[in-house]
Every structure is written in C-alpha cells, then in structure tokens.
Amino acid sequence: MKKTSTQKTNKKKKEADVLTKGNPWVYSETVKDHFLHPRNFMKAGEEEKFQYNGVGMIGSPVCGDVMKFWILVDPKTEKIKDARWRTFGCASAIASTSVLSEMILRNGGMTLEKARKITPNDIIKELGGLPDIKYHCSVLGDKALRDAINDYYRRTGQYDKIEPEGSRVIDKVLKITEKDIEKAVLDGARTLEEVQEKTKVGLGDPTCIPLVEELIRFYREKYNL
Amino acid sequence: MKRYYFDYAATTPMRKEVLKAMQLFWQKQFGNPSSLYLEGRIAKQAIESARAKVANILRTQPKEIIFTNGGTESVNLALQGTAHFYRKNFARPKIIISTIEHPAGLETAKALKKEGFETAYLKVQKNGLVDLEQLKQLIDEQTILVSIMYANNEIGVIEPIPKIAQIIKDFRQKHQTAFPFFHTDACQAAGYLDIQANKLGVDLMSLNGGKIYGPKATGILYKREGVEIKPIIHGGGQEKNYRSGTENVPGIIGFATALELAQKEKEKESQRLKSLRDYLIKNVLETIPKVFVNGDLKNRLPNNAHFTILDVEGEALVLKLDEYGIAASTGSACHSKSLQPSHVLQAIGLPNEFIHGSLRITLGKDTTKKDINYLTQALKKVVQELRELSPISLKLKS
Numbered sequence: 098m099k100k101t102s103t104q105k106t107n108k109k110k111k112e113a114d115v116l117t118k119g120n121p122w123v124y125s126e127t128v129k130d131h132f133l134h135p136r137n138f139m140k141a142g143e144e145e146k147f148q149y150n151g152v153g154m155i156g157s158p159v160c161g162d163v164m165k166f167w168i169l170v171d172p173k174t175e176k177i178k179d180a181r182w183r184t185f186g187c188a189s190a191i192a193s194t195s196v197l198s199e200m201i202l203r204n205g206g207m208t209l210e211k212a213r214k215i216t217p218n219d220i221i222k223e224l225g226g227l228p229d230i231k232y233h234c235s236v237l238g239d240k241a242l243r244d245a246i247n248d249y250y251r252r253t254g255q256y257d258k259i260e261p262e263g264s265r266v267i268d269k270v271l272k273i274t275e276k277d278i279e280k281a282v283l284d285g286a287r288t289l290e291e292v293q294e295k296t297k298v299g300l301g302d303p304t305c306i307p308l309v310e311e312l313i314r315f316y317r318e319k320y321n322l
Numbered sequence: 323m324k325r326y327y328f329d330y331a332a333t334t335p336m337r338k339e340v341l342k343a344m345q346l347f348w349q350k351q352f353g354n355p356s357s358l359y360l361e362g363r364i365a366k367q368a369i370e371s372a373r374a375k376v377a378n379i380l381r382t383q384p385k386e387i388i389f390t391n392g393g394t395e396s397v398n399l400a401l402q403g404t405a406h407f408y409r410k411n412f413a414r415p416k417i418i419i420s421t422i423e424h425p426a427g428l429e430t431a432k433a434l435k436k437e438g439f440e441t442a443y444l445k446v447q448k449n450g451l452v453d454l455e456q457l458k459q460l461i462d463e464q465t466i467l468v469s470i471m472y473a474n475n476e477i478g479v480i481e482p483i484p485k486i487a488q489i490i491k492d493f494r495q496k497h498q499t500a501f502p503f504f505h506t507d508a509c510q511a512a513g514y515l516d517i518q519a520n521k522l523g524v525d526l527m528s529l530n531g532g533k534i535y536g537p538k539a540t541g542i543l544y545k546r547e548g549v550e551i552k553p554i555i556h557g558g559g560q561e562k563n564y565r566s567g568t569e570n571v572p573g574i575i576g577f578a579t580a581l582e583l584a585q586k587e588k589e590k591e592s593q594r595l596k597s598l599r600d601y602l603i604k605n606v607l608e609t610i611p612k613v614f615v616n617g618d619l620k621n622r623l624p625n626n627a628h629f630t631i632l633d634v635e636g637e638a639l640v641l642k643l644d645e646y647g648i649a650a651s652t653g654s655a656c657h658s659k660s661l662q663p664s665h666v667l668q669a670i671g672l673p674n675e676f677i678h679g680s681l682r683i684t685l686g687k688d689t690t691k692k693d694i695n696y697l698t699q700a701l702k703k704v705v706q707e708l709r710e711l712s713p714i715s716l717k718l719k720s
C-alpha cells in the first residue's frame with residue numbers, strides 16, 4: 098500500500114517537473130515585473146496636478162504604438178527631479194518606458210546631458226534583455242524622453258541646446274547625424290560596413306559604432322528592409 | 323491557479339473517448355499497416371475501418387479519404403497537388419483563393435506564384451463574407467482551383483460554400499469543362515457544421531483532428547474521385563501513393579473517433595455554445611465602453627466572439643488576462659512574429675489602430691456560464707488598467 102502511494106507522488110512530481118522546468122514566461126522577470134507593476138506612470142486625473150516643465154510624445158513607425166513622457170527638471174542643476182509616462186503598446190513597450198523612468202530618477206535624478214544619451218541598448222540591458230523583434234519598443238522610450246528634454250530647453254529659452262530628433266550627431270569628429278545613417282539605409286546599405294562605405298561613420302569616432310549598429314537595425318525595421 | 327481556457331480555435335484538449343480508442347494502438351497493436359503478417363493486418367484493418375467511418379460521415383467513398391499529418395498538410399496537398407498535376411493543361415494556370423484563408427492556404431498560394439502560377443485573391447466584405455460577384459469575374463478558363471475556407475479561424479465567419487459551389491458548377495457547365503475544382507478548408511467548421519461533401523458541393527476538403535478534440539497533427543484530405551493530385555511527400559506509397567510515410571495508426575483512430583463524436587453532438591453543442599457566446603457578447607458590450615464585435619453575427623461559428631477594444635494593445639491584453647488565469651488570443655501586430663497585423667482583420671477593412679486592440683474568445687466543451695462571468699469581470703478590470711496607461715484615446719468610428 099505504502100509503495101503505491103509513494104509511487105503516485107513520484108509520478109506527480111515528475112509531471113510537475115516537465116511542466117515548470119525553466120521560466121516559461123515570454124519575457125525576462127524584470128520585464129514581467131515592470132509590465133504588471135508599472136512605475137511612475139501618469140495616473141488618470143493626475144495630469145492637472147503633476148508639475149512638469151517638459152513633455153514629449155513619439156509614435157512607433159513599426160506597429161503604431163505611442164509613448165508620452167513628462168519631466169520635471171530642476172533649473173539649477175538641470176537634473177530630472179520627477180517624471181511620468183504613458184504608453185500604448187505591447188508588454189515590452191510598457192516595461193521599457195517604466196524602467197526608463199526609474200533609470201532617470203535614480204540617485205537624485207539624472208542630468209539632462211546624461212539622460213539624452215540613453216540608448217535603446219541601455220534600456221534593454223536594464224530590462225534583462227528583450228527578444229530581437231521587440232527591439233523597437235525600447236527605441237520609443239528614449240526618443241520620447243529626448244523629445245521631452247528638447248521641450249524643456251524650448252520652454253527655458255535655451256534654443257541652442259535643442260537637438261531635433263534626427264539631427265543628433267552620432268560621429269562627433271565627422272559630424273555624421275542620425276539622418277545620414279537613415280539615408281544610407283534607405284539607399285541600400287544593410288550592414289555596418291555598407292553604411293560606413295557611404296558615410297565613413299565611425300572612422301572619426303570609433304566609440305559610436307555600437308550606436309550606429311543599433312540605428313541600422315532600427316531603420317531596417319522601420320522601413321521593413 | 324485555476325485556468326480558464328478560451329482559445330478552442332487554436333486547439334482543443336483531447337476527449338477521453340478519443341484517448342481510449344487510441345490506447346490499444348500504441349503498444350499492443352503496434353504493427354505497420356504495410357506488413358503482411360497478423361500485426362500488420364490488424365493495423366491495416368483498424369485504419370481502414372477508421373477511413374470507412376470518416377467516409378460515412380462525409381457521405382463519400384472510403385477511397386476518397388486521404389489521411390494526412392494535420393490540417394496544414396492537407397491544405398498544402400490540395401493546393402500544390404492539383405496545381406502541379408494539372409499545370410500542363412493550361413497556358414496560364416491560375417488559382418483563386420480568398421484573402422482570409424489560413425496561412426496554410428495563403429502561403430502555399432504565394433509559393434505557387436513563385437513557381438509561375440497566377441494567383442487571384444477573392445475579397446471579403448466588411449462582415450467577412452466573400453464577394454460572390456467578384457468570384458464570378460475572377461473565374462476564367464485558366465483557373466485550376468478555387469480555395470475558400472468554410473469557417474474562418476479568427477472571426478468565425480461561415481462562408482456560403484454551397485452558393486460558391488453553384489457558381490463554379492455554372493461556369494463548368496457553360497464552358498463544358500471539369501475546371502475549376504473547388505477546395506474548402508473546413509478545419510474550424512467540422513466541430514459545428516454539416517460537412518457532407520456532396521451537400522457542400524466541394525471537390526476537395528481539409529479537416530484537422532486538433533480542432534475537434536482529437537489528436538494534434540492528424541487530419542484528412544477529402545478528394546473526390548476523378549480529381550487528381552500530385553503527392554508532395556514521396557516514399558513508400560502509402561495512402562494510394564498520395565501521402566507516403568507509415569500511417570499514424572493511433573492518430574488516425576483518434577481522428578475518426580473525434581470526428582464521429584463531434585458530428586454526433588454538433589447540434590446540441592452548437593446551441594449551448596451559441597447562447598453562452600451571445601451572453602458573453604452582450605455582457606462585454608454592456609460593461610466595457612468603446613468595444614465592438616468583428617465579423618457577421620448571423621453566419622458565424624457558435625463558439626466565436628471577436629472584439630475590438632479601443633486604446634489597448636492586444637499582446638498586453640493577452641498577457642494581463644493570462645495573469646488572471648485566462649487563455650485568449652489577439653491579431654495585434656505586436657503579437658505576431660513578423661509584427662504584421664492580422665491579415666483577416668485587414669481584409670475586413672479594419673485600420674491598424676483598431677486591429678491593435680483585437681481579442682478573440684473561442685468557447686468549447688468545458689466552458690460554463692460561470693467561466694463567462696469570470697472572463698467578463700477580469701476583462702473589464704484589465705482593460706481599465708491598460709487604458710489608464712495609454713496616452714491616446716481613439717474614437718469609435720473611423
């Protein structure tokens with residue numbers, strides 16, 4: 098009798114092992130956590146009360162999703178003191194905006210100069226990885242944030258500091274911008290080498306190469322190339 | 323946590339009667355149907371009686387039933403098989419297919435186009451029903467095959483198969499030809515609708531076990547005698563050389579049993595599911611603002627409810643529902659491997675921002691009214707949460 102009952106529990110255990118082996122969720126634990134418990138988002142009715150001096154919004158070219166960012170900048174230190182966001186998009190789009198809001202508010206707030214340099218890869222790293230195909234979701238977050246930063250500079254009359262999306266300089270030595278890379282991709286370049294053939298990007302400032310690779314990926318996804 | 327399964331159009335659990343019928347053929351009667359000795363003869367007899375059973379349900383001859391490895395294979399065999407066999411008879415061989423077919427049909431048509439076949443796409447109206455007038459214009463003397471699904475897997479719309487068959491027959495008669503042949507993908511229909519081949523007027527028909535409480539990767543192609551196909555899998559010449567490879571004996575037995583049960587219970591089960599489904603739709607429309615139903619309400623599978631919920635994205639919706647124990651599906655671009663929005667929802671004219679918020683709920687054998695109540699409650703909450711996160715607010719009419 099005893100034997101049968103242990104046999105039975107053994108059998109049950111084995112079945113459970115097969116079913117629960119590995120983490121069967123589609124994204125990393127961090128993505129799941131931020132998706133199910135988003136931080137710093139703009140709650141309904143909070144818009145009227147929330148103090149901000151920069152707001153930005155961006156739409157995804159890939160699947161039509163939208164992100165909005167509100168920031169409160171301390172004019173003395175130019176650090177981000179508070180932030181809110183809203184996202185219309187998939188789980189990783191929601192999670193990447195949420196995690197980005199945490200990144201910029203950490204340790205008393207990030208300076209605008211630093212915040213503006215956040216790349217999609219920084220966000221993905223923070224999230225513990227994203228599936229390749231979801232790469233563009235995190236591209237939205239940093240773009241919306243930069244849009245809000247530009248808005249702050251506009252509101253405070255610092256027009257020289259505004260960097261319209263696309264005019265962002267990638268290779269500081271050769272003064273190659275995002276737009277140049279976009280154009281190279283549209284003209285048929287698909288790899289770093291091919292883009293370099295057309296633009297020489299990275300030859301002046303090799304540290305920008307990872308960013309160039311990200312951008313190539315983004316524009317290929319954007320235009321389905 | 324208790325799970326609530328609302329994705330019966332994706333696949334169904336196997337019924338215990340089916341499992342029981344298959345049991346004998348895994349270990350005890352494991353023979354290869356091609357063998358001459360006793361074990362082989364027993365296996366052979368088992369699949370032949372399964373074939374007879376299926377033929378009887380479809381009111382066809384047993385030799386018109388080809389067992390395949392699932393629905394996708396069956397559709398491939400019908401399309402590629404006829405196209406390749408008859409290609410030489412035509413100067414510009416052509417195939418007509420609807421825009422809302424399963425990828426099994428659409429992708430095969432694409433592959434045929436690459437081989438040089440002409441492909442013509444039959445449009446659907448806003449309610450998902452094919453445009454019969456356009457069909458009349460598309461059929462010409464170069465057309466080998468027309469393939470239109472019986473019931474759609476996403477929005478559940480039932481296409482007027484007998485009417486389509488009549489249009490094709492009229493053409494054949496007028497032009498004194500045997501072409502075009504007519505194929506229907508009845509994988510979603512077999513659980514709820516009449517599938518007698520003659521009544522439908524089809525020459526080829528695909529069925530799938532995994533959608534009717536049978537084993538996955540089992541199915542058939544019905545092929546009317548006189549229609550010829552070129553095999554796509556070559557080998558030992560099983561299934562009259564139309565589908566080589568040792569027969570999946572337990573699968574075939576399971577498929578036949580599942581089909582028999584499904585067809586026997588279809589009226590009663592359809593009625594039960596239809597009233598649950600209508601109850602669900604009513605509840606959702608009443609409790610959640612900015613929602614509408616896609617697909618014709620009358621010509622529709624009894625177990626399908628398909629919603630567009632504005633200002634939320636489908637993948638997020640599905641994953642949140644999953645946390646509540648609910649399994650459902652979406653046609654949102656963000657959910658698909660290629661980031662392409664559902665072709666069916668595009669075909670019925672939904673703009674991309676509406677496709678984003680699509681949710682398919684399909685009911686089945688184990689669904690109860692209590693489950694529906696739970697679903698409505700959870701959905702209401704989840705939609706509210708996601709809308710709170712959303713920076714946009716769409717208008718109902720676009």
Ligand code: FES
Pocket residue numbers: 157160162185186187188189190231234655656657
């Ligand atoms: S927002 Fe569309 S895939 Fe992430």
